[in-house]
Amino acid sequence: MKTVITIFAIAACIGFFYACSPKTESESASNAAPTKDSLIKRGAYLVTSLGCSDCHSPKKFGPHGPYPDTALDLSGCPSNTPAPVASPEQMKAGNAIFSPDLTAFTGPWGTSFAANITSDATGVGNWKLEQFKNAIRNGKYMGLNEERPLMPPMPWKSYAKMTDMDIEAIFDYLKTTKPVHNVPPSYKPPGK
Numbered sequence: 001m002k003t004v005i006t007i008f009a010i011a012a013c014i015g016f017f018y019a020c021s022p023k024t025e026s027e028s029a030s031n032a033a034p035t036k037d038s039l040i041k042r043g044a045y046l047v048t049s050l051g052c053s054d055c056h057s058p059k060k061f062g063p064h065g066p067y068p069d070t071a072l073d074l075s076g077c078p079s080n081t082p083a084p085v086a087s088p089e090q091m092k093a094g095n096a097i098f099s100p101d102l103t104a105f106t107g108p109w110g111t112s113f114a115a116n117i118t119s120d121a122t123g124v125g126n127w128k129l130e131q132f133k134n135a136i137r138n139g140k141y142m143g144l145n146e147e148r149p150l151m152p153p154m155p156w157k158s159y160a161k162m163t164d165m166d167i168e169a170i171f172d173y174l175k176t177t178k179p180v181h182n183v184p185p186s187y188k189p190p191g192k
């Protein structure tokens with residue numbers, strides 16, 4: 001019994017001293033505001049994991065289908081892409097039809113073309129963080145309140161609940177991407 005009490009007493013003392021000991025450098029660092037570098041790293045991770053390239057990057061074609069063309073990463077639907085045309089039957093059935101490289105989309109909402117989100121001026125190079133937040137949170141074209149809503153299949157509603165810090169991380173990362181000059185075709189309302 002004495003031994004058990006002694007062990008408990010020693011354990012309690014160790015616990016007390018550990019709790020009172022000054023925090024190590026890495027512990028205090030985790031509470032500090034993230035550095036620009038760590039935000040950019042997280043942004044890169046999020047952009048990869050959330051599949052932005054699936055729609056925003058032009059593709060090359062291999063035996064297993066389309067894959068992102070890394071030289072043109074995130075530069076949006078190439079400017080010379082024709083709108084995918086659905087047959088009247090497909091339109092009537094409410095179907096959607098995609099370009100083979102998954103950057104242009106025709107459906108009941110009209111035809112949308114994935115935007116250039118590289119750091120180029122034709123991408124988000126001149127955007128402010130507030131604009132980017134407004135696009136992701138409220139689905140506003142160019143992130144401007146007076147602009148039209150963003151069309152499918154941009155899954156902004158799935159991204160809208162991300163933390164401010166994650167949205168900022170994505171934006172900071174996009175600002176570091178290779179600038180690719182490309183003006184995707186403009187959105188066409190249904191029947192245009």
Ligand code: HEC
Pocket residue numbers: 046047050051052053054055056103105112113114115117132135136140141142143149150151152153154155159170187
């Ligand atoms: C399933 C396809 C798809 C995915 C995945 C996707 N997007 Fe989009 N995105 C689009 C399309 C299409 C548009 C253009 C919509 C329009 O013009 O109305 C767009 C538009 C945008 C815009 C608005 C650009 C502008 O000029 O207003 C931003 C910003 C954007 N996407 C960022 C992202 C980011 C960041 C990710 C990943 C976290 C992402 N998107 C994932 C399809 C997608």
